[in-house]
Amino acid sequence: MQTIELISFKLCPFVQRSVITLLKKGVDFKITYIDLANKPDWFLQLSPLGKVPVVKYGDQVLFESAVINEFLDEITPDQIMPSDALQKAKDRGWIEYSSQIIMDQYRMTVAKTAEDYETHSSALSQKLQRLETVINGEYFSGDKFSLVDAAIAPVLSKFAMLQRYYQVDFLSELPKLTALTTKLVNFDFVKKSVVDDFEPLFDQYLRDNGSYLTQSK
Numbered sequence: 333m334q335t336i337e338l339i340s341f342k343l344c345p346f347v348q349r350s351v352i353t354l355l356k357k358g359v360d361f362k363i364t365y366i367d368l369a370n371k372p373d374w375f376l377q378l379s380p381l382g383k384v385p386v387v388k389y390g391d392q393v394l395f396e397s398a399v400i401n402e403f404l405d406e407i408t409p410d411q412i413m414p415s416d417a418l419q420k421a422k423d424r425g426w427i428e429y430s431s432q433i434i435m436d437q438y439r440m441t442v443a444k445t446a447e448d449y450e451t452h453s454s455a456l457s458q459k460l461q462r463l464e465t466v467i468n469g470e471y472f473s474g475d476k477f478s479l480v481d482a483a484i485a486p487v488l489s490k491f492a493m494l495q496r497y498y499q500v501d502f503l504s505e506l507p508k509l510t511a512l513t514t515k516l517v518n519f520d521f522v523k524k525s526v527v528d529d530f531e532p533l534f535d536q537y538l539r540d541n542g543s544y545l546t547q548s549k
């Protein structure tokens with residue numbers, strides 16, 4: 333196996349998916365943080381879309397979190413992506429769906445006005461209601477942690493933080509998602525998938541950006 337270097341931004345939930353996958357699988361890797369507000373030239377040379385995560389695998393470059401995670405899973409023992417073609421295809425669909433949820437959640441947290449906040453929070457709630465109906469088992473699909481759980485864990489752990497910091501609750505009416513959140517946030521490989529000061533950093537990022545959510549909280 334070649335060396336693995338993950339290029340990251342400390343607050344990025346897409347990178348967090350890859351860290352979860354690497355930690356869950358016990359793979360050695362190096363992590364390099366960049367500032368997305370000031371992207372270094374070497375990063376722009378590597379990343380076709382100028383986005384993290386990017387993985388350097390030896391001298392090869394990979395981008396897109398879902399693709400990176402499948403690759404990391406395939407080159408290491410004990411695959412966590414289901415082997416059944418139909419289940420794999422379904423999970424890939426829900427991984428993409430959870431990317432859209434990540435974006436709604438991000439837009440909601442950085443919304444500057446009550447109106448924008450409501451727009452994104454209602455889009456988010458609708459998607460979560462649908463997600464609730466497809467959870468089937470102890471994990472997202474079945475009784476084993478899989479890549480779809482790695483994809484959704486960042487968004488669920490963020491909801492747990494939003495509740496503690498700003499008293500907003502998106503999961504209270506969604507018992508399956510609530511149970512999945514409790515399960516996932518308690519795993520060490522999820523807890524350690526962000527920097528130690530992630531929550532205060534994220535809170536500061538929102539305040540610096542004039543987030544409506546943080547006003548009067």
Ligand SMILES: N[C@@H](CCC(=O)N[C@@H](CS)C(=O)NCC(=O)O)C(=O)O
Pocket residue numbers: 341343344345346347368382383384385395396397398431
């Ligand atoms: N579809 C991409 C999304 C990655 C993404 O949006 N990353 C954000 C940070 S969380 C980024 O790098 N944004 C920089 C930019 O758009 O300029 C993936 O799954 O890897």
